[in-house]
Amino acid sequence: MSEDVAIHVRGLRKAYGGTVAVxxxxxDVRRGEVFALLGPNxxxxxxxxxxxxxxxxxDAGEVRVLDHDPELALGSRQRGSPAQPARFPGRPAREWRARVGIVLQSTGEFDELTVAExxxxxxxxxxxxxxxxxVIERVGLAAKARARTHTLSGGQKRRLDVALGIVGRPELLFLDEPTTGFDPEARHEFWELIRDLSAAGTTIVLTTHYLDEAEALADRVGVIADGRLVEVATPGRLGNRQEAQATVSWxxxxxxxxxxxxATPTALVxxxxxRFGGEVPGLTVTRPTLEDIYLRMIGHR
Structure with missing residues (x-):
């Protein structure tokens, strides 16, 4: 596994009964990049x-996350036999856990505690x-530090979830639909936080249904459908987007x-x-958005 790779996966398979999920x-996710994983439910x-x-x-496959097999972080009962040997015996799961931050869709309820507590x-x-x-100031909750969490708005609770995900100074941060419940202003403020974390060297794996969010934040995006990666590319090059024809309207x-x-919109304009003697009435020039490309790749499912 290369030193510049934070996540390395080969041949990953998982099924639930007769249903194949992966x-x-x-x-591969490189260290220090923001990687967005896109896909339908x-x-x-x-x-x-x-x-x-x-x-x-x-069920099968090779997985390394920060040079560690994440399955070792599971309890022995979940992994199978209690006698199952450690694949990395010198790397305890607790040490690995401290290097990974996770922001789930909902971390939990702490109604009677304050944000600071x-x-x-x-x-x-x-x-x-x-x-x-x-950390509280960084996620924009300084004014709510003494407020009990049950008084927070949905967006403020999401900020608290993020604070809990980054307080351990993670090398790798998983963000699951991080801006759900945010208003547009709060979303853009959160994006700045993600950019700051990335600039400081944090590797970020983002799952989102907001395609504009993926385009704004991700160095690369991967589209998953039917348990397989359809393509991995930069947002601007996904699905040969850079070569797609433009639509000129007037x-x-x-x-x-x-x-x-x-394919040559400037010449057409x-x-x-x-033809119109200078000014073209109602002129617009558009290229396919990331959402257009994404929907085409997953077959509108």
Missing amino acids: AGLDL GAGKTTTVEILEGYRTR VVRHFAGFYPDADDPDK RTPDGRVDSAQS AELAA
Whole structure:
């Protein structure tokens, strides 16, 4: 496994009875990058991430997360025989857990505790935790530090979930639908936090249904469907997006809207400008969005 790879997966398989959730998936995530995993419900995305987090066993395949087999973080009863030998006997699961941060869709309820109390409590689980007050400020909850958590809005509770995920100074952070419940302003503020974490060297694996979020944050995206990775690429190159034809639209003299697809939209616009004597009425030039490409790749399922 290369030193610049945080996650290395080959031939990952997982089935539930006769239903195959993950069917021979291969994946590498580089250290320090933001990687977005996209896919429809039931595609195998959640199962894959839970295996990487060490919360679920696999049926077959090779998995290394921060040079460690995450299955060793499971209890022996979940892994199988209590006598099952450790594949990395010198790397205890507790040490590995301290290097991984996880922000689930909902961490839990702490109704009678304040924000500060919850973050300080979680900080005690880690050998090298960040300063709880600084973490609270970092996620935008400084004004709510003394507030009991049951008084928080949905977006504020999500910020608390993120605080609990990063208080241990993780090398690798899993974010599961992190901005659910955020208003547009809060989402953009959160994006800045993710960029700051990435700039500091944190590797981030993001699952989201917001395609604009993936495009704004991810260095690379992977599309999963039917338990397999369809493609991994940068947001701008996924599905040969950079080579897709542009749609040029304009308004005709009789008020109708006309359009044409072109691989050379600049030339077409110049032609239209000459036809209309300069200004082209109602001119728009659009290329396929990441969402357009994503929907095409998963077959609109």
